[in-house]
Amino acid sequence: MTEPEVLGARFRDGTSDAVRIAYEQYSSMVYSLALRSLRNTADAEDVTQQVFVNAWRSRSRFDPDRSPLPAWLVGITRHAVADVHRRRAHAGHAQPVEIPETSGPDHTDEIVDQVVVAQALTELGPPQQDVLELAFFERLTHAEIAERMDLPLGTVKSHITRGLKRLRTRMEGTHASP
Incomplete structure (x- = not known):
């Protein structure tokens, strides 16, 4: 177990x-x-x-x-x-x-994926978590995120790239184990 x-x-x-x-x-x-x-x-x-x-x-x-x-x-x-x-x-x-x-029974995998993504996002911590949430949940552009967070555009892009890599690693590890 x-x-x-x-x-x-x-x-x-x-x-x-x-x-x-x-x-x-x-x-x-x-x-x-x-x-x-x-x-x-x-x-x-x-x-x-x-x-x-x-x-x-x-x-x-x-x-x-x-x-x-x-x-x-x-x-x-x-x-x-x-x-x-x-x-x-x-x-x-x-x-x-x-x-x-x-x-419902047809959406169990979807719920588990949502849980894993939400948990993985919280594990990223700020500022990567904040940047990714603005990009994906509020659908802001990189420039809009930079303006809202008062960060350089290159920094926002770096946070997104690194955050997505960390999320991918987390998701691959979650789905790799039976």
Whole structure:
């Protein structure tokens, strides 16, 4: 059994330190997903805390044989983010944002890939993480990123190149192991 599988089983069984370890390993991923959609640090922090509280309270419904713990957390995050968007829309603060449905048996690999990419991005750390998120999630050009981050254009291009190489290495390592 792999380390993530052991953690998933311990989490489901309610082992006392499992929620702490899960939080340490996956809170940055949950926070990144929430922040990317909500664009508000306070809301993303609240969602992150809520996700782990909800996950711990509903751990009896978690089946580590059906999906890995990070994928389950992504599902809880998606629902928590959708709730925030609904509350915002109801309060008139923002238009509802469509959250793509990615759960279900046909999308397990897609969810795992999203988890791996989100986790790998957080492991890059700033400024490479910031530059890549602006390029791919906000679809900014290199020049727009340079202007927003107050960096030379060549530096932005270097961060993107090095960041993509590190992501590729991370992804190849993830998919190489069975």
